Amino acid sequence: MVKYDNGGAKGLGMAGTDVVELCSDLIRIDTTNHGDEDTVGERKAAEFVAEVLSSAGVDSRIYEAVPGRANLIARLPGQDSSLPALLLQGHLDVVPAEPSEWTLPPFSGEVRDGQLWGRGAVDMKCFLAMALSVVRSFAASGTRPRRDIVLAFVADEEDRGELGAQWLARHHRPLFDDCAAAISETGGYTFHTPDSQGRDVRLYPVGTAERGTAHLRLTARGRAGHGSRRNDENAVIRLVAALYRLATHEWPVTLTPTVRTFLRRAGDALGVRVEQSDIDGTLHRLGPAAALAETTVRNSTTPTMLEAGYKVNVIPGEATALVDTRVLPGTEADLLSEIDKLLGPHIEREFVSKSPPVQASLDSPWFAAMADALRSEDPEAVVVPFCMGGGTDAKAFTPLGIECYGFDPLWLPKGFPYAAMAHGVDERVPVEGLRFGARVLDHFLRNC
Numbered sequence: 001m002v003k004y005d006n007g008g009a010k011g012l013g014m015a016g017t018d019v020v021e022l023c024s025d026l027i028r029i030d031t032t033n034h035g036d037e038d039t040v041g042e043r044k045a046a047e048f049v050a051e052v053l054s055s056a057g058v059d060s061r062i063y064e065a066v067p068g069r070a071n072l073i074a075r076l077p078g079q080d081s082s083l084p085a086l087l088l089q090g091h092l093d094v095v096p097a098e099p100s101e102w103t104l105p106p107f108s109g110e111v112r113d114g115q116l117w118g119r120g121a122v123d124m125k126c127f128l129a130m131a132l133s134v135v136r137s138f139a140a141s142g143t144r145p146r147r148d149i150v151l152a153f154v155a156d157e158e159d160r161g162e163l164g165a166q167w168l169a170r171h172h173r174p175l176f177d178d179c180a181a182a183i184s185e186t187g188g189y190t191f192h193t194p195d196s197q198g199r200d201v202r203l204y205p206v207g208t209a210e211r212g213t214a215h216l217r218l219t220a221r222g223r224a225g226h227g228s229r230r231n232d233e234n235a236v237i238r239l240v241a242a243l244y245r246l247a248t249h250e251w252p253v254t255l256t257p258t259v260r261t262f263l264r265r266a267g268d269a270l271g272v273r274v275e276q277s278d279i280d281g282t283l284h285r286l287g288p289a290a291a292l293a294e295t296t297v298r299n300s301t302t303p304t305m306l307e308a309g310y311k312v313n314v315i316p317g318e319a320t321a322l323v324d325t326r327v328l329p330g331t332e333a334d335l336l337s338e339i340d341k342l343l344g345p346h347i348e349r350e351f352v353s354k355s356p357p358v359q360a361s362l363d364s365p366w367f368a369a370m371a372d373a374l375r376s377e378d379p380e381a382v383v384v385p386f387c388m389g390g391g392t393d394a395k396a397f398t399p400l401g402i403e404c405y406g407f408d409p410l411w412l413p414k415g416f417p418y419a420a421m422a423h424g425v426d427e428r429v430p431v432e433g434l435r436f437g438a439r440v441l442d443h444f445l446r447n448c
Helices: 019-028 043-055 123-142 165-171 235-248 257-270 277-293 333-342 365-377 394-400 431-447
Strands: 060-064 069-077 085-091 113-116 149-154 179-184 192-193 200-210 212-221 301-310 318-327 347-355 382-388 402-407 428-430
Touching: 019 043, 019 123, 019 333, 019 431, 043 060, 043 347, 069 165, 085 123, 113 394, 113 431, 123 149, 123 235, 123 431, 149 431, 165 394, 179 394, 192 277, 200 257, 200 277, 200 365, 200 394, 212 235, 212 333, 235 301, 235 318, 235 347, 257 277, 257 382, 318 333, 333 347, 347 365, 365 382, 365 402, 365 431, 394 402, 428 431
Parallel strands: 085 149, 085 179, 179 402, 200 382
Antiparallel strands: 060 069, 069 149, 113 428, 192 200, 200 402, 212 318, 212 347, 301 318
């Protein structure tokens, strides 16, 4: 039973009874994405999903951009085929894990101390297991969702998505033609934070936006020469100076509709004064809840990789750097113009990869249905929109005209280090959190 701070509880019901076992089985299938030829692929996991769906009477098909890099697509018929479909999408791959750093083997799928351990427990095999659990419960009870549900369990999200969601969107677009909205990772989890009186408030952030990604390669060129001699055209110095200007630049505050609404609703729930003319002060007053917005009130330019030279006593003629740039909706042109000013005349820039920001409707029936589903399990839930600082496969599906939301419901106890789980050591998820999430998802898919 999930016990809330107010003493309330909910029974398991049919959905959620097998979600832990399903998630454990998925974790035990190693789908590590190394981003190179050493990547085994997602085929085994896709075949496991296909077997689970088949046992529930749902047909599926596997599509591969290259052998082994599997994407599974299925359709769950709804009661009213005239309604636009909902896309439920998630990725099968996980990031690497170094076993020597973990308390338990990262692909053990072991339950210990009320938590399920393993790589992918949070990112994002939990969501896949919830979806499969709900499909099973629908089959067992003869339930049909209100509308058709398209399931897309995809490859390669943890690298570039070129063999997964992006490839499907380019080469198999008709699969998604009637989908009006999508749900996927990062959103709908419990975020405990004190209000102005010190009382615990449970926020449930639902992802309604993402910053765009613009990974840049910067190249400085100069005059090669001996390291002992003066050189006013040193490519390394030119690059380092440009990176310093870029890294220390204070980007202006830009409030997107999602962040503006988050600040207002979170402030109301916590009894905190929100001043949009003083965002830094507002974030300070929000306390722990500021973590849900502080990285998305500005663009960011973060140098991450450097390469230059081949010998310590040789000044190279060229030096390069990679910069992780994150872009808020509506700001890209101004951002790139300012970057060029900061870089100066001796630096060339080019895109390594580029994907646009994502913005879904805030006051939509989809968002309302998610909020209702969360409150069906936690009546005191305060559901707020938020903007993700990073990116997901929503960037592949949004250009198809699909409104993409981060809705991966989980109940989390106070103090659970959720932010450290995805891509972290000792990734794990509370067992009761999984069961809560399955029930919430069941409610949502029945009624959305």
